Amino acid sequence: MPFPIPCGPHCVNPSALKGQSIAIWGYGREGRAALQYLRARLPGQALTVFCNAQEAAEINAIGDEAIRCRSEPGAEDLAAFDVVVKSPGISKYRPEALAAQAKGTRFIGGTALWFAAHPEARTVCVTATKGKSTVSALIAHLLRSAGKRTALVGNIGTPLLETMDWNEHPEFWVIEMSSYQTFEAVRPEVAVMLNFYPEHLDWHGSVQAYFEDKSALITQSQARHVVLNEEAPRVAALADGLTAEVHWFNTNTGWHAKGHTLYRGDTAVLDLRELPMPGQHNAGNVCAALTAIDALGLDAAALAPAARQFRPLPHRLQSLGEKSGIRYVNDSISTTPFASIAALECFTALPVAILVGGYDRGLEWDAFADYVAAHPPKAIIAMGQNGARIAERLRAIAAPGFALSEAADLPDAVHQAQQALPQGGVVLLSPGAPSFGVYADYVARGRHFADYVARGRHFAELAGFDPNAISKIPGLGMG
Numbered sequence: 001m002p003f004p005i006p007c008g009p010h011c012v013n014p015s016a017l018k019g020q021s022i023a024i025w026g027y028g029r030e031g032r033a034a035l036q037y038l039r040a041r042l043p044g045q046a047l048t049v050f051c052n053a054q055e056a057a058e059i060n061a062i063g064d065e066a067i068r069c070r071s072e073p074g075a076e077d078l079a080a081f082d083v084v085v086k087s088p089g090i091s092k093y094r095p096e097a098l099a100a101q102a103k104g105t106r107f108i109g110g111t112a113l114w115f116a117a118h119p120e121a122r123t124v125c126v127t128a129t130k131g132k133s134t135v136s137a138l139i140a141h142l143l144r145s146a147g148k149r150t151a152l153v154g155n156i157g158t159p160l161l162e163t164m165d166w167n168e169h170p171e172f173w174v175i176e177m178s179s180y181q182t183f184e185a186v187r188p189e190v191a192v193m194l195n196f197y198p199e200h201l202d203w204h205g206s207v208q209a210y211f212e213d214k215s216a217l218i219t220q221s222q223a224r225h226v227v228l229n230e231e232a233p234r235v236a237a238l239a240d241g242l243t244a245e246v247h248w249f250n251t252n253t254g255w256h257a258k259g260h261t262l263y264r265g266d267t268a269v270l271d272l273r274e275l276p277m278p279g280q281h282n283a284g285n286v287c288a289a290l291t292a293i294d295a296l297g298l299d300a301a302a303l304a305p306a307a308r309q310f311r312p313l314p315h316r317l318q319s320l321g322e323k324s325g326i327r328y329v330n331d332s333i334s335t336t337p338f339a340s341i342a343a344l345e346c347f348t349a350l351p352v353a354i355l356v357g358g359y360d361r362g363l364e365w366d367a368f369a370d371y372v373a374a375h376p377p378k379a380i381i382a383m384g385q386n387g388a389r390i391a392e393r394l395r396a397i398a399a400p401g402f403a404l405s406e407a408a409d410l411p412d413a414v415h416q417a418q419q420a421l422p423q424g425g426v427v428l429l430s431p432g433a434p435s436f437g438v439y440a441d442y443v444a445r446g447r448h449f450a451d452y453v454a455r456g457r458h459f460a461e462l463a464g465f466d467p468n469a470i471s472k473i474p475g476l477g478m479g
Helices: 029-041 053-060 075-079 095-102 110-117 132-145 207-214 233-239 280-295 300-309 337-345 366-374 387-395 410-420 451-463
Strands: 022-025 047-050 067-070 083-086 106-108 123-127 150-154 172-176 190-193 225-229 245-249 255-258 261-264 267-271 318-323 326-330 352-356 379-382 403-406 426-429
Touching: 022 029, 029 047, 029 083, 029 110, 047 053, 053 067, 075 095, 083 095, 095 106, 123 132, 132 150, 132 172, 132 280, 132 300, 190 280, 225 233, 225 280, 245 280, 255 280, 261 280, 261 300, 267 300, 280 300, 280 337, 318 451, 326 451, 337 352, 337 366, 352 410, 366 387, 379 387, 379 410, 387 403, 403 410, 410 426, 410 451, 426 451
Parallel strands: 022 047, 022 083, 047 067, 083 106, 123 172, 123 190, 150 172, 190 225, 225 245, 326 426, 352 379, 352 426, 379 403
Antiparallel strands: 255 261, 261 267, 318 326
16 A cells, blocks of 8 residues: 655554554553554554553453453564554564564554654654753744744653644644654654764664664654754764755854853854753753754744743753752753763852762763763762762772762662752752663552653652642643
């Protein structure tokens, strides 16, 4: 059956699935959205869901006899299907997936289904190792400030498949994309890549594979406009050979920052101190968002002042407030050592106790060690699976200017940070690692939370703040 738009190897039109044997692998939020989507469009067709026993009970309660639940699949189980709709968190490099693919099984995700169903959508797709959520939300905020009905969706919190039956259609879709999804995007109007640092090596298997998957948004999506960071050499090199129009930020001829001033070329546009996002890296995020606005054909300079009203996202250098003379900052989304460095750069004038560590993905902490050797915080508390390894690396620093300790868990780490700080200090949760395992099944008020969200909520509770008051993402969905 022919596809209605140019499709890459992962793209599939929903009607092409009729009559095929289909399985859904993974039943988190993406898997639930996939099941709802497929059942609505393929009524009565047999579907199999690979999930755990608790999830199977939830599915069986639906009472749909055409839906079969099975436990974790092997290669032969997967190879029995024509199509497997895979949740993003399940690596496409898993041996059982590769073996089934070699036998003809086609693996797709919700991103591929969405793009096949929206050939005319005006899309702005954003990816990066860090900053993609902030830039996506800021682009949506600026578009809405221009009176454009805009959807903010994707990896930031609303799976694309959950939007398929919306009654209203936006003029623009701003889609945050993880490296698990970028290779499924098809012809975005604007594709944005901010930076690249080693991460998610457990999913991708190598730094090179991670880079190729991440940069597929630029190299494979057939984007009409591409926004790239001139100050990120590996990202900037992607421009070679592209047929898309390339728009640069962090360049003297485009949007860039000097000191506290935001420039477009030679023209000063805005005082960055008026914006609610601290740090030099956030100045770059603003430049990226405005460059994407320009790429859409709108006047970004006229919209730039609206950035003053932007509400920063939760768990991203989020100031929770002050208790007993100590300020608490939640940067739980920090999952690389480079993100922890960027967080520390925002508080160089204050005594800071930073909490680092979590799930060990094998990333090196040399750059972090070099930074804190030159710019020591008041204290560093290491925790989590890789806490001992981080602490061992930091002990190699000659004459460190900071106190170093290890904590059994997050409550212990917060307590140690409080003890280490004087009045006017900052407890900074910027772990530089995910927390898979510790918070993977965190549920509150019947809702499941992503691990970094759950960790940030727990940090807020430990500091004496209401976690429900700090977790909502402003602007998510249609607006």
